[in-house]
Amino acid sequence: MDPRESFCGVCEYCGLGSNEVKRLATRLLEVFDTFQLKWWLSCLGESLNYQELVVGLGLLAGLECPGCKAGGCVDECPIRDCASERELKDCSLCEEMERCEKFQFVSNEFPEVKKRLLSARLKHLASIYHAKLMSNK
């Protein structure tokens, strides 16, 4: 299963799922190591907990998110539960998507999520309409 495939479309654009964060964290750790950053912390002008920084970057560098459909992202997601029950590939295929209120917790932080779903839904409906037109020729 593609870990970047989700019901609401968040995973498809997620920096963690695309490995971008993982790659950058790994690279930063390599650079810190090469330049032995811990000896030059005073150059930053502020106190920095080097150990905590390295632990945090290590967590990001080792990140393995299974993705929405394999149980990643939020623990109990009303969107995932609902779309799975309806056996939909994603919410863009749902007739209730425009008025669905299960997105509230996502839309507050990521308002573009529903816009992308709406755009995917319009494409989906257009392809159905097109197929109908072709079959009537």
Ligand code: SF4
């Ligand atoms: S768990 Fe919920 S919020 Fe997270 S990607 Fe899946 S559907 Fe979206």
Ligand code: SF4
């Ligand atoms: S009602 Fe439709 S759009 Fe809303 S969460 Fe369920 S499947 Fe997705």
